[in-house]
Amino acid sequence: MTSRDLQTFDFAPFLEELSENLIAAGASGAIELEVHACSLAIDLDHAVPMGLIVTELVTNSLKHAFPNGAGKVRISVEHSDDATSDGEIIVTVADNGIGQIEGTTAGTGIGKRIIEGLLRQLRGRMEVDETQGTTTRLFLPQLRTA
Amino acid sequence: MTDSKRTALIVEDEFLIAEGLRVQLDMMGIDVCGMAATAEDAIELAKQHNPTFVLMDVRLKGTRDGVDAALDIHEQVGSRVIFVTGSREPETIDRIGKDHAAATLFKPVTSLMLKKTIDAVAN
Numbered sequence: 001m002t003s004r005d006l007q008t009f010d011f012a013p014f015l016e017e018l019s020e021n022l023i024a025a026g027a028s029g030a031i032e033l034e035v036h037a038c039s040l041a042i043d044l045d046h047a048v049p050m051g052l053i054v055t056e057l058v059t060n061s062l063k064h065a066f067p068n069g070a071g072k073v074r075i076s077v078e079h080s081d082d083a084t085s086d087g088e089i090i091v092t093v094a095d096n097g098i099g100q101i102e103g104t105t106a107g108t109g110i111g112k113r114i115i116e117g118l119l120r121q122l123r124g125r126m127e128v129d130e131t132q133g134t135t136t137r138l139f140l141p142q143l144r145t146a
Numbered sequence: 147m148t149d150s151k152r153t154a155l156i157v158e159d160e161f162l163i164a165e166g167l168r169v170q171l172d173m174m175g176i177d178v179c180g181m182a183a184t185a186e187d188a189i190e191l192a193k194q195h196n197p198t199f200v201l202m203d204v205r206l207k208g209t210r211d212g213v214d215a216a217l218d219i220h221e222q223v224g225s226r227v228i229f230v231t232g233s234r235e236p237e238t239i240d241r242i243g244k245d246h247a248a249a250t251l252f253k254p255v256t257s258l259m260l261k262k263t264i265d266a267v268a269n
Contacts, residue, residue, distance in 0.1 A: 118161050
């Protein structure tokens with residue numbers, strides 16, 4: 001990881017390394033990982049909560065999505081191309097697994113509470129689509145780093 | 147005063163640290179009456195709930211910091227304020243010193259330190 005100053009660093013290689021480690025440590029079978037992350041200068045105040053949220057989401061996928069031990073996790077980071085979004089960042093964590101088990105999206109789990117709390121801290125919002133596997137999109141306001 | 151009568155307001159802009167403090171206070175039998183991430187919310191909640199004491203982070207989201215919030219809460223509500231800070235920089239310590247701090251704790255805050263401090267200032 002290189003950085004031009006001590007305040008910020010590029011989120012992309014951090015995310016790649018983080019997700020590779022998560023898959024290596026938590027996947028029992030043949031889980032494929034695909035990361036597409038645009039370069040994004042980020043400070044620790046944003047990187048830590050974002051890293052924790054991604055960790056929660058990937059861990060959820062590994063725990064629940066692939067009862068047969070095979071599947072794919074896709075992670076992406078992109079700038080929103082919506083002109084009204086004011087530089088919003090979209091982080092997507094998607095799996096091609098069985099989708100959430102009924103009832104687990106109701107917000108009962110501690111993981112869900114942690115994700116929601118950290119997102120509030122980042123002033124972001126989240127959309128979950130469970131029509132094909134589980135796709136979680138995080139919408140984060142433009143990162144105004146010092 | 148027994149533990150069950152003591153109430154606390156947590157002012158902390160990092161969700162996980164705020165949750166950690168809430169769990170610690172829960173385990174001590176102290177009622178957490180509110181949680182705030184900004185100085186403005188902290189003052190509002192303190193007025194509303196009149197907590198026995200406030201756990202106050204120094205660095206907060208927004209333009210005003212924990213020292214600003216503590217001054218207002220001291221004047222308008224009178225709750226004891228325990229500062230919880232991650233910084234040992236002289237500038238921060240000086241700012242806390244100018245306030246009406248009942249105590250200052252440095253992160254990470256162990257349950258033992260927290261309990262000792264609360265017992266000392268909120269009885």
